[in-house]
Amino acid sequence: MELNNEEGLSLENKHKKERKELQAKIQGLKKSAKNDKSKKKEVSAEIARLEADLETRHKNEIENIQEINLKETDIVEPDVIVNNTVNKVSKAQKRRDKKLLEDRDREERIKLQEKENEHGPRNTELQCINSKLKERNLSIYKIASDGDCLYKAISHQLKTVRDIALDVEELRQKAAQYMRINKDEFMPFLSHPDTFDMLTDIEFDDYCDKITNTKVWGGQLEVRALSNCLKCPITIIQATGPDAIEQGLEFDGPPLIIAYHRHMYSLGEHYNSTQALIQDEPE
Incomplete structure (x- = not known):
């Protein structure tokens, strides 16, 4: 029809x-x-x-x-x-x-919306991530979606896995400071959202300022910066692409394991932390 x-x-x-x-x-x-x-x-x-x-x-x-x-x-x-x-x-x-x-x-x-939600990208993605975490005897530890999700997930992992207490503000400062010191490592992966040209030095400094002073969302570059400055491996579990993205494998000790969701909220991408799987815990 x-x-x-x-x-x-x-x-x-x-x-x-x-x-x-x-x-x-x-x-x-x-x-x-x-x-x-x-x-x-x-x-x-x-x-x-x-x-x-x-x-x-x-x-x-x-x-x-x-x-x-x-x-x-x-x-x-x-x-x-x-x-x-x-x-x-x-x-x-x-x-x-x-x-x-x-x-x-x-x-x-x-009815159509309920049917779509049941087999929609959010639930499909969540089931896949839960399955991959279960293989590691882990489950999702929910993090609020407020712009700080990456830093809150890393903070939770540091405390849970390594008994290190660092809050969101401290992690944001460490990530921005590391990126400033190692500008040449990060500049090639950053582009202006309108022109897609590589950032200028001033624009790069502004980018780092926003990491420290706002709730701007953190992504793969910030994960790399945090892994390197904390000297700690970080593993990201996701539903599509490679089963896991591993950063900082050269560092010793257990990795911080977080989950990356593309469809968790209408606002877009989101990070959750993980925790030990409770026996008979529902997915």
């Missing part, structure tokens, strides 16, 4: 815009890994995941609207024919029919 014209054009324009935004993001990722072979492999995997996620979501959105349109065709026309006589439906009855249609649409949307 085809979409009606208004819905079809609206959804098509939305999909075109999202595909255009994805291509811009892909170009930025490619530029960030231009001169780093090891980074290129990671970026290629990330690009493949982004393209697959977008294609799946677009397909689901089209199918959802098609099912809703199909339901609408089941509603009886306002004028009912009985024994070859047209019985005019009252305005009150038409309002009731309209409300019935709206209620059916709402219920159908709820």
